[in-house]
Amino acid sequence: MPEGPEVECTRQYLQSLIGKTVKKIQLTELSQKYPKYQNRQSDFDWFKGQRVTDIERIGKFLVWHFNGKIILNHLGMSGKWILLKKGNQKLPSHSKALMYFEKYPQYAVFDDIRNFGQFKVFESYEKVMQHDPIRKMGIDGLAKPFPMKEFLAKINKPNYANREIGAVLVDQKLVAGVGNIYKSESLALAKINPTRLVKTLTKKERKELGLAISKTLWKAVDCNGSTFSTFQIPTGQEGSAQNWHKVYGKHGEICQNCKTEIIRIVQNGRSTFFCAECQK
DNA sequence: CCGCTGGCCTGCGAGC
DNA sequence: TGCTCGCAGGCCAGCG
Numbered sequence: 001m002p003e004g005p006e007v008e009c010t011r012q013y014l015q016s017l018i019g020k021t022v023k024k025i026q027l028t029e030l031s032q033k034y035p036k037y038q039n040r041q042s043d044f045d046w047f048k049g050q051r052v053t054d055i056e057r058i059g060k061f062l063v064w065h066f067n068g069k070i071i072l073n074h075l076g077m078s079g080k081w082i083l084l085k086k087g088n089q090k091l092p093s094h095s096k097a098l099m100y101f102e103k104y105p106q107y108a109v110f111d112d113i114r115n116f117g118q119f120k121v122f123e124s125y126e127k128v129m130q131h132d133p134i135r136k137m138g139i140d141g142l143a144k145p146f147p148m149k150e151f152l153a154k155i156n157k158p159n160y161a162n163r164e165i166g167a168v169l170v171d172q173k174l175v176a177g178v179g180n181i182y183k184s185e186s187l188a189l190a191k192i193n194p195t196r197l198v199k200t201l202t203k204k205e206r207k208e209l210g211l212a213i214s215k216t217l218w219k220a221v222d223c224n225g226s227t228f229s230t231f232q233i234p235t236g237q238e239g240s241a242q243n244w245h246k247v248y249g250k251h252g253e254i255c256q257n258c259k260t261e262i263i264r265i266v267q268n269g270r271s272t273f274f275c276a277e278c279q280k
Numbered sequence: 281c282c283g284c285t286g287g288c289c290t291g292c293g294a295g296c
Numbered sequence: 297t298g299c300t301c302g303c304a305g306g307c308c309a310g311c312g
Contacts, residue, residue, distance in 0.1 A: 003305055034289090036307095060306075077306050078290080094290080114289045116306060133307080159282070167283090170306090179305055226305075248305095269285065271303080285311085296300085 002075035004060055004142055004177020005220035009239065010081050011057045017083075017108060018055060020101040022047045022066070027119075031096040036074070036118040043121050059137050059176030063128060069121060070128050076116030082109050133172065141177035142221070146214035151175065152206055155198060165201065165209075166194025166274075167267040175213055181226055181248045184273045186213045188246040193279040194265070194272045219244070247273040 002010070025044040031037035047066060054065040064071035073079075082092070083106040091098075092111035097119050099108040110119060122128045129135060138154055139147045154175075160168050168174060169183040178186065187194050190212035192205055201209070220226060225239035242248075246256070251264035255275040265272050 006305075074306080076289095077304070079306095113291070114304090114306095116289070118307095163283080172307090181305060268283085270306095283312095285309105287309085288307090290304100292302105292304085294300105294302090296298105 002060060002077070002079060003179030003182055003217075003220075003226075004057075004140075005182070005217050005241070006225035006239070007057050007060050007062060007075060007177070008142055008221050009225045010075070011055055011062060013083075014055050014062075014081055014108065016106075017052050017099075017101065017104075020052055020104050022050050022052070023100040023102050024048060024098075026098040026100070028095050028097065030094065031119070034096075034115045036076075036116075036120065037096055039119075039121050057142075058134055059140065059172055060179070061134065063125075065125070069123060070125055072118065072120050072122055072128055072131065073110070074118035076112060076114065076118065078114040079110065079112040079117035082111065083107070084109055136173050137176045138172060138174045139176065141175040141182075141213050141217045146210055148207065148210050151210045152203070155201075155206055161199040162197055164194060164267055165192060165196050165198050166265075166272040168198055169213075170268070170270065177217060178213060180270050181245070182213070182216050182220060184248045184271075185245055186216045187272075188274060188279060189216055191279050193276065194267065194274050247275060249273065 025047045027037065027041050027044065046069060050066040052064065053067050056063040056065065060074060062073040064073060086105055086107055091109060094113045095109050095111045096117065097110040101107065139150045166183060166187060169178055169186065170180060186209065190205070190209040192201070192209060220241040223239055223241040226241040247262050250262045251273055253262050255262055255278060258275065258277045260275060260277040262273055262275050
């Protein structure tokens with residue numbers, strides 16, 4: 001699932017849990033094998049009887065607030081939350097954490113097939129804000145209205161000048177929430193070739209790119225995110241954003257605008273898809 | 281400080 | 297059909 005829009009959709013999906021009182025937070029045995037889940041079960045004793053006061057999204061992180069302590073939660077490449085009815089539902093095979101609540105018929109399950117996710121206790125919000133990836137995080141691509149001034153200031157920094165825009169756009173220190181799909185899609189919408197060096201982008205193009213990022217991310221949220229795998233989850237939060245993708249994953253297919261072939265290149269070890277005719 | 285490469289994992293599907 | 301290989305929405309340590 002998870003780029004910024006998918007994390008935002010997950011946050012919205014979990015809204016019903018705000019105000020609920022925790023009965024128990026249970027780590028699974030599997031979770032203990034991975035450093036980003038390394039908190040011992042006893043670290044979660046504190047949460048019993050605590051209310052979920054908020055569930056916030058910061059970039060691609062979910063931040064679970066509990067009147068003091070925080071759980072910092074990253075979905076990695078494959079993390080998903082699902083709400084299951086208490087009782088007879090079968091857990092997904094790579095579940096890492098379960099949350100049970102008082103007087104609530106559902107419990108929340110964090111499942112993460114590839115184990116790149118994160119679920120960690122922080123002693124305070126301040127500590128979370130000091131955590132490097134968050135401290136250094138750039139503007140929120142889903143901020144409304146899009147913070148154009150800050151975007152232009154950040155992309156203007158000298159360290160970006162000689163790099164390819166397709167490689168730069170996934171940098172969370174620039175725009176948080178953009179990932180590999182929406183990188184390609186934003187560039188397609190802005191009609192900018194991903195191999196362009198940042199320094200060659202005109203101010204007009206930079207502005208168009210900023211707007212394209214905002215439009216692309218919000219359209220994805222409105223579509224409930226992009227869903228790729230055939231992996232089905234019981235409650236089904238299937239997204240449909242993939243239905244309007246112009247370029248992502250479409251190498252070898254024909255551009256709907258100009259009928260030339262969409263190509264795939266590799267930037268920083270990640271795939272980038274684009275139409276060399278439409279994106280100059 | 282910087283950017284790039286490879287590594288972390290499991291699962292899937294294209295191609296042989 | 298069955299196997300291998302490449303690739304997958306993220307990030308970060310280590311290296312030059």
